[in-house]
Amino acid sequence: MNETPNAWKANQYDNLSNSQAHYESTGPEIWEQTEGKIDHLIAGVGTGGTICGAGRYLKEKKPGIQVFGIDTYGSVFKKYKETGVFDKHEIYPYVTEGIGEDFLPQNVDFTVIDHFEKVTDRDAAIYTREIVKQEGIWVGYSAGSAIAGMLQQRDRFREGETAVVIFHDHGTRYVGKMFNPDWMRTMGYEPLPGATARDLVKNKKVADVVGVQETDTVEQAVLRMSAHDFSQIAVLREQRIVGSLSETHVYAAMVKDPAIRKESVRSIMQKPFRYVDIETPISLLAPMITPQHPAVLVRDFPADKTYILTGYDVLAAL
Numbered sequence: 615m616n617e618t619p620n621a622w623k624a625n626q627y628d629n630l631s632n633s634q635a636h637y638e639s640t641g642p643e644i645w646e647q648t649e650g651k652i653d654h655l656i657a658g659v660g661t662g663g664t665i666c667g668a669g670r671y672l673k674e675k676k677p678g679i680q681v682f683g684i685d686t687y688g689s690v691f692k693k694y695k696e697t698g699v700f701d702k703h704e705i706y707p708y709v710t711e712g713i714g715e716d717f718l719p720q721n722v723d724f725t726v727i728d729h730f731e732k733v734t735d736r737d738a739a740i741y742t743r744e745i746v747k748q749e750g751i752w753v754g755y756s757a758g759s760a761i762a763g764m765l766q767q768r769d770r771f772r773e774g775e776t777a778v779v780i781f782h783d784h785g786t787r788y789v790g791k792m793f794n795p796d797w798m799r800t801m802g803y804e805p806l807p808g809a810t811a812r813d814l815v816k817n818k819k820v821a822d823v824v825g826v827q828e829t830d831t832v833e834q835a836v837l838r839m840s841a842h843d844f845s846q847i848a849v850l851r852e853q854r855i856v857g858s859l860s861e862t863h864v865y866a867a868m869v870k871d872p873a874i875r876k877e878s879v880r881s882i883m884q885k886p887f888r889y890v891d892i893e894t895p896i897s898l899l900a901p902m903i904t905p906q907h908p909a910v911l912v913r914d915f916p917a918d919k920t921y922i923l924t925g926y927d928v929l930a931a932l
């Protein structure tokens with residue numbers, strides 16, 4: 615930018631022309647097309663430009679309008695709105711595209727958005743496909759988030775009210791994702807009849823994942839594994855899962871170099887186990903557990919709980 619003449623950075627996150635454009639265009643367009651009959655505005659929040667610009671205009675026209683921002687698990691928005699705390703523990707990778715952030719863009723005006731609703735990657739993918747099936751509108755991932763988020767809040771809407779949901783993009787970018795049945799199965803998103811991971815974790819004695827800190831010694835990890843009778847364990851950095859250790863791997867490392875027992879877990883840890891949604895059908899979850907990947911982490915996003923499932927758990931259910 616400094617080196618290229620006439621170049622400038624749009625900076626859609628912090629340049630308030632973004633929300634201003636929606637204040638001047640998207641807001642009036644919705645007002646005119648609904649003839650002022652709108653009661654609720656629902657849209658995914660990325661930069662915040664769309665919802666805050668349009669929402670500010672619509673609230674000026676009709677102060678009672680409720681503005682619902684759709685957020686994703688792995689983003690900081692909802693917690694910040696509800697508590698005023700920027701919690702870095704809320705941040706982790708997610709699959710949904712276009713919404714949620716790990717910082718607070720200037721275009722997100724928290725006074726315009728009345729409530730944030732979080733939607734899981736799985737629900738967003740399923741509902742994106744449902745919009746195509748039921749309405750014939752070929753839309754993208756964040757549209758599925760928006761519709762799923764609206765349905766999650768159905769109790770807030772009264773009969774006869776008008777809710778406007780913004781679909782941000784079209785489906786062409788997602789041909790290899792939710793419009794590809796193989797991807798839906800590999801991700802564990804395909805809704806199939808029968809039991810789910812939720813049924814498997816229901817009877818687990820340990821209500822949340824037990825791990826060792828990466829700074830603990832290998833010896834401490836072995837003690838913890840044997841105390842719980844685990845053949846694998848998650849490795850944590852504070853509350854975040856950053857790796858794993860399996861019994862066979864620790865055994866091989868200790869045979870090779872007995873002094874390793876005094877080293878930190880970090881020095882020998884393996885890759886973290888894969889996360890799956892708690893609603894994943896068991897028939898899709900079973901193939902994810904292999905000798906190389908002996909366990910998965912089952913995430914109950916709304917309850918903020920993580921369970922570990924091993925081949926034995928799945929075998930018992932099959």
Ligand SMILES: Cc1ncc(COP(=O)(O)O)c(C=O)c1O
Nearest residue numbers: 659660661662663664712756782
């Ligand atoms: C696909 C998609 N959905 C939703 C959004 C969110 O819109 P906004 O950035 O105006 O909040 C974006 C933003 O770039 C997007 O690309």
